[in-house]
Amino acid sequence: MRSDEALLQINALRSGYGRIEALHGVSMEVNRGEIVALVGSNGAGKTTLLRAVSGVQPVSGGAIVFDGHDVTNAQPHARVKRGIAQVPEGRQIFSPLSIEDNLRLGAYLRKGSEIDRDLDMVYDLFPVLKERRRNPAGGLSGGQQQMLAIGRALMSGPKLLLLDEPSMGLAPILVDQVFQIVEKLRDESGVTVFLVEQNAFAALSIADRGYVIETGEISISGTGRELLDDERVREAYLGV
């Protein structure tokens, strides 16, 4: 499944808020079948980068190539259609809508029987969502909302899953569960994953490759193992 063919390529990407630049020319790539982790401290630019990849954050320079197509200026819905799905920071579920509505909205751009098949797949992955599928999503616990956000993203049938700090605010046991699911998605469903985390240890442990971002620039890159062993990474992000 894993190959060296890039599914997502980011070249010298620049983006910011008003006059303040948050990404100063970020270059990186995600190959098919990989889990790639991007780690960095709060405010480093991780969320800005993921939003730029999804097209909900304007870019001022550089390029984003996905699956052979330049999507730098594509609308967000065009990118979803091509196979980019994001689980955003803070989950961002549709609280007043039912759990099933949330999931079906994940498949907003799809048609036909695939939707019901994938809905069953998501319910198999997260049985708790099935039990409560008629309830408003806002009533779910933090961990369950994270499952819902992941399920919703999967409902688009993505080639690339972007995850923005899925472990944030979760109890340790739930964090483990989320990372197990991410691994399972790569191994069993062939989904390529681009994972952004402050929880560097957990992310790099399951990642094929990783990047470190500091104040809007990539500072270190390597395999997950290499980064876990890197002195600078250990000192700055692993607290050892």
Place this chain on the structure above:
Amino acid sequence: MAEFLQFCASGLTVGAVYALVALGFTIIYNASDVVNFAQGEFVMIGGMTTVFATAAGVPLPIAVLIAILAAMVIGLLLHRLAIEPARGASPVTLIIITIGASIFLRGLAQIVFDKQFHSLPAFSGDTPINIGGALVLPQSFWVLGGAVVIVIALWAFFNRTVTGKAVLATAANRLAARLVGINTSFVIGLSFVLSAAIGAIAGILVTPITLTSYDIGTLLALKGFAAAMLGGMGNPIGAIVGGLLVGLLEAFGAGYISSTYKDAMAFIVILGVLFVMPGGLLGRASVERV
């Protein structure tokens, strides 16, 4: 008793119009956070276009369709030309833009139509129906029935169609809506078109009772806005309840106290309620159902 029923009937009739205006506010507000003070102009456009089309010899049903379509086009243009270009502006800026649009539309109506008051013949005649001693115009049933049909149609749209769900999703979380592939700009445009159509229908149905003129929109927008605030801004059920309450307050105020101050009295009661319950009677709550 007959008098009481009489006030109820007239209060519910105008209240239904306020409720529809308030629903228009709510739909746009939920989808886009914009408080659209040009909402009253949609009511005016509905009534005035029907009046002038029928005067030109167009049969009423077709005139009605033309009027609704005209309002929808204006609603779409309002979004595309005035709201969308100002995306990201502060709420106050957006409110000023809609007030500007409302003044512009009134000016335009003065030129395209005229400055006179106009009426339409009642759809089912003028013979009042006696209900417990109260004399109710048949047109009142058109207004109330129209409001009920619109509310049911909206409910079905929001709860039973994918596009309706997309509007609710946009209202609940715009970022997440874009991330699942909803074209939120289309959804917000749709909310303007929908609100325009609702306003126009209200304007058409009520014109035989209240008359219409180029400048009726201002007061209607104020009353509709007050109704939406009274029920809880953003809450569709609140908008309906608030609209009916404002209509009843006016009718009873005018009937039992003084018709000179009926507008003021409704606003005083609303201010009183909002002072005690800042979120409105039903709270700003959920956009779950309409």
